Amino acid sequence: MARGHSDRFRRTLAASVQRRTEAPTELHGDKALIYDGELEIMARFVADYPGIETGGDLFGFWTHTGSPMIEYVLGPGDHADHNDTAFYQESPFLKSAGGILRDLHGLQHVGTWHSHHRLGLTEPSRGDSNTMQRALDKNGFNAWLLTICNFADKSDGVEMRAYLYHAHGGGERQQSTWLILPGASPVRAAIEAVQEFPRSEPLTAASTYEAIPSTTFAVVATTRQTDSPNFPSFSFMATPEGRSELYRLFQELSALEHDVEILQREDGRVSLSFHRDGYAFEVVFPHSYPVVKPIIECRPVDVPEGQEESWTTPRTLFIDTDRGEDAVTRVEELVTTFLVNREHMESGTPPAREG
Numbered sequence: 001m002a003r004g005h006s007d008r009f010r011r012t013l014a015a016s017v018q019r020r021t022e023a024p025t026e027l028h029g030d031k032a033l034i035y036d037g038e039l040e041i042m043a044r045f046v047a048d049y050p051g052i053e054t055g056g057d058l059f060g061f062w063t064h065t066g067s068p069m070i071e072y073v074l075g076p077g078d079h080a081d082h083n084d085t086a087f088y089q090e091s092p093f094l095k096s097a098g099g100i101l102r103d104l105h106g107l108q109h110v111g112t113w114h115s116h117h118r119l120g121l122t123e124p125s126r127g128d129s130n131t132m133q134r135a136l137d138k139n140g141f142n143a144w145l146l147t148i149c150n151f152a153d154k155s156d157g158v159e160m161r162a163y164l165y166h167a168h169g170g171g172e173r174q175q176s177t178w179l180i181l182p183g184a185s186p187v188r189a190a191i192e193a194v195q196e197f198p199r200s201e202p203l204t205a206a207s208t209y210e211a212i213p214s215t216t217f218a219v220v221a222t223t224r225q226t227d228s229p230n231f232p233s234f235s236f237m238a239t240p241e242g243r244s245e246l247y248r249l250f251q252e253l254s255a256l257e258h259d260v261e262i263l264q265r266e267d268g269r270v271s272l273s274f275h276r277d278g279y280a281f282e283v284v285f286p287h288s289y290p291v292v293k294p295i296i297e298c299r300p301v302d303v304p305e306g307q308e309e310s311w312t313t314p315r316t317l318f319i320d321t322d323r324g325e326d327a328v329t330r331v332e333e334l335v336t337t338f339l340v341n342r343e344h345m346e347s348g349t350p351p352a353r354e355g
Contacts, residue, residue, distance in 0.1 A: 031179045032145060034181065039180065042149065057097075058147065066142075071105070077198070087114045111146060112145075114147075115148075115149040136165055140167075142167050146173070183244055237270055256332060283319075284297055295319060296331060298335070
């Protein structure tokens, strides 16, 4: 007869997962993460309207440190209102596009963007700030990102600056540093196949642009290694597709766990590392991923006295999921199950079983 875990076990599991999926209430927002391809899309929209304002909306999610991660830049709808000093998005267009991005990819409406073309105003106007604050307080949001786009002096290059507003902040804003991820957003590629998605594509074929201020996100960001990563030619991570997938998994895991790091081992394998409840976990990707599935290695951050021999090698949790499935959710389930079982073992009361 099949047996399942007790109600207490399931409640503990549910509570643990919930603690890590709730949105952050204390937002810092010193950085705004965005794909380079989405910056280009925004710049091309701006170039479509060189003498009047244009704009759109930003969709993504919030990291645990309160930084917005922008996965999709939405442009103006066909019936949006463009003026010399104002822009108003088309409401039905925004509602339709936002609903699909939410339902298919779980994205949130995290901000808006608009251009000041050649007005010489690189910061939000007083009217911009008042509008952002009213929207925050009316809708009960914790934070909102506003991006201002301008043409650089005497050129057609587009400059983008990001400003974060907080709930009940009185219209005060904080300028954010752009953290630019290379390549195209996987959400944009996926949404192209959705026929019912309302299309909004820039007419300008190419545009020069600069995010101010900005920095880049290294493929392998780790304090343990200062050299550029060197993957074997046969490694999946040596391909742009592999690195893009690693970024995506890193972002999804960072939304649930604190201080996730991307590490590279001496044999060239990469892993996603994080700590929870006194244990260190590493999701290790083999060179032959996705043919060979990743594993999770775990060990105590501080090995208890007398248990040194039993922890000479880490425990291994096997991820039974195929590529394309919700791998991060499976990681969370395995980690939580391990911690719950350890809690019962250390207390001397193994989880009750029910028939």
